[in-house]
Amino acid sequence: MTLALMIVLHRMVFPARSVDLSLLFRKEKSTLSVIFNEMIEKIYIKLYPALKFDYSLAMYCVGFIDGTFNKIARPIVEQEGAYNGHYAYTTSDHMMIPFRRQMADEQELAINKSMSAVRISVGHEFTHIRSLWAFLKYSQTQRSG
Structure with a gap:
């Protein structure tokens, strides 16, 4: 779980390229993509109320x-x-x-x-x-x- 969160956080740092992430985490780009998407979904489900955009x-x-x-x-x-x-x-x-x-x-x-x-x-x-x-x-x- 910690590694998956690290992948998400590193991917969200801008600019981030999947090639760089693949070298850093020693995983295939497709595997990183699956991990990222699943973690984003879990974060969204758990933190949805806090993630609403504050228009103020x-x-x-x-x-x-x-x-x-x-x-x-x-x-x-x-x-x-x-x-x-x-x-x-x-x-x-x-x-x-x-x-x-x-x-x-x-x-x-x-x-x-x-x-x-x-x-x-x-x-x-x-x-x-x-x-x-x-x-x-x-x-x-x-x-x-």
């Missing part, structure tokens, strides 16, 4: 478009859906970009300042989410499609 941990909607770039691996399908145009955001009915400082009047500068405050809190939430789920830092695992 995600304080803000992190889908806020603030110009923060989060790398993803090249999409297999529908690449244009992930392309941001790199600084090519435009104002529309659903999106607002900051006013250019050189041409902005006092009211527009005040709007920029209020947007900046929101962007800072969103940046903090991105950091918080990344600390909870470390695999989000690895761009090669962030693949759409």
